[in-house]
Amino acid sequence: MSVRQGGPFGPAPRDPWDRFIEKVDVVPGGCWLWTGGRFSNGYGRISWGRTNKHLPVLAHRLSYLLFHDWLPEGYELVLDHLCRVKHCVNPEHLEVVTQAENLHRGVAVHKDFCSKGHAMTGDNLKVVHHRGYDDWLCQTCRRDVYRAYESRHPERKYRAR
Ligand SMILES: [Zn+2]
Numbered sequence: 001m002s003v004r005q006g007g008p009f010g011p012a013p014r015d016p017w018d019r020f021i022e023k024v025d026v027v028p029g030g031c032w033l034w035t036g037g038r039f040s041n042g043y044g045r046i047s048w049g050r051t052n053k054h055l056p057v058l059a060h061r062l063s064y065l066l067f068h069d070w071l072p073e074g075y076e077l078v079l080d081h082l083c084r085v086k087h088c089v090n091p092e093h094l095e096v097v098t099q100a101e102n103l104h105r106g107v108a109v110h111k112d113f114c115s116k117g118h119a120m121t122g123d124n125l126k127v128v129h130h131r132g133y134d135d136w137l138c139q140t141c142r143r144d145v146y147r148a149y150e151s152r153h154p155e156r157k158y159r160a161r
């Protein structure tokens, strides 16, 4: 279920990317720390939906959905933080595992276009290697996150490249 169709969280706000990007804090080492609310278990939280129906959802799962236009759902498939930082939402740090035995399934979903419509080819394609499968990420969308961060914190010029 894609972002445009509303995703597994239900109808998306009109500006899901903007709402996501403005709450990301980039730190050296690569984690994207969630500056919005947190669940009591430490995971980032964002309210999702339109008009008066808002649902709290996990920020790192939203990140995965935005970058992959697909989200592992259900009991067995979960997202694991490779960096062990619970409120990190960097899609490079998220890995799909199964609850049982942490075995990978055929989880890689390689799309020709990202959820924003950028072509996933050539220099725009960033391949992230996980144990047992590869993730495809959109470089343009990654740079958008860094650029937005830099524009909010010009004194902490990081790297939008
Ligand atoms: Zn991280």
Ligand SMILES: [Zn+2]
Pocket: 114, 115, 116, 117, 118, 138, 139, 140, 141
């Ligand atoms: Zn993109």
